[in-house]
Each structure stands twice: as C-alpha cells, then as structure tokens.
Amino acid sequence: MNKHQHESASADAKLTAATDAIAGERSDLDAMTDKTVAELNRVNNKVTAMREARTSDPDTLGDKVFRMAFPAVVGLVGGKVFSSVWNLVINKVHPSPDDDEQDRQQGLIMSMLFAAASAAFGTLLSEVSTKGVQKIIARMQTKRR
Incomplete structure (x- = not known):
C-alpha cells in the first residue's frame, strides 16, 4: 500500500466514523422529537377534553x-x-326573674336542645332550598334551549 492509498483509507475511515456519529446523533434527535411530539399531543388532548367539558356544561355562571x-x-x-322564635318561646315560658336559679340549672340542657333543634332546622332548610334551586335551574335551562 502506498502513501496515497494509506492516506485515502485513513480519510475514508474518518469519514465513516463521522457519518456514524452524525447518524447516531440524528437517531437521538429523532427519538427526542418523537417524545416531544407525543407530549404535545397528550397536552392537546387534555385541553380539548377540558374545552368540550366546559362547552357541554349547561350551567351558566x-x-x-x-x-x-x-x-x-x-x-x-x-x-x-329560628333563633328569634326560640327566644320568644323561652321568654314566654320563663318570664319572671324569680326562677333564674332554675333556669341556670337547666341552661346546659336548653343550650343542647337549642343546638340540636337549630341544626335539624338548618339541615331541613338546606335540603329543601337545594332541591328547589335544582328545579328552578332545570326549568330555566329548558327555557333557554
């Protein structure tokens, strides 16, 4: 092998090594590009689903x-x-200050009774008003269509 052939073979080897390195970088870049595109598509699908959920919601603000x-x-x-009615009833039941000692003894029981009755009344009102609001909104949505 002469000097010229040896230099040519060495240049060919360097060229092959450089081509292989570029091909390796290109495949790495292709894999990264595919991964990036897949992530963007995932985000796009999520945004599309959220937009469809928002536009299909019949409730207005x-x-x-x-x-x-x-x-x-x-x-x-x-x-x-309820509090006002309770106070009116209690004032009619115990109008005189003569039985204040008896009132103090029954204070804890009356406080517990008031708390329980108030909570029950509040729950009842909440349930009834929530169901009423649902019916009103359903009627309004039907009229809008």
Whole structure:
C-alpha cells in the first residue's frame, strides 16, 4: 500500500466514523422529537377534553352563583328566624326573674336542645332550598334551549 492509498483509507475511515456519529446523533434527535411530539399531543388532548367539558356544561355562571348563594341566604335567614322564635318561646315560658336559679340549672340542657333543634332546622332548610334551586335551574335551562 502506498502513501496515497494509506492516506485515502485513513480519510475514508474518518469519514465513516463521522457519518456514524452524525447518524447516531440524528437517531437521538429523532427519538427526542418523537417524545416531544407525543407530549404535545397528550397536552392537546387534555385541553380539548377540558374545552368540550366546559362547552357541554349547561350551567351558566348565573346558574352556578344562584345554586351556591340561594341556599346560603335561606340558611342565614332561617337561622335568624329560628333563633328569634326560640327566644320568644323561652321568654314566654320563663318570664319572671324569680326562677333564674332554675333556669341556670337547666341552661346546659336548653343550650343542647337549642343546638340540636337549630341544626335539624338548618339541615331541613338546606335540603329543601337545594332541591328547589335544582328545579328552578332545570326549568330555566329548558327555557333557554
């Protein structure tokens, strides 16, 4: 082998090594590109599903606010009415200060009774107002269609 052939073979070997390195980098780049595209498609599918869920929701913002606020207002007003009625009844049952000692002894029992009755009344009002709001909103949605 002469000097020229040896240099040519050496250049060919270097060229082959460089080509192999480029091909390896290209396959790494192709794998990274495929992974990136797959992640972007996953995010795109998630965004599409969220948009479809939002657009298929029949509730408007007003419906959602009404559904949340109305039972709260009914509960607040109902609690105040119950408290007022309770105080009126208690004042009629124990109008004189002569039986204050007896009232103090029954205070814990009356407090527990008030708490239980108030909670039961509040739960009843909450359930009734929630069901009523559902019916009202269903009617409004039917009219909108």
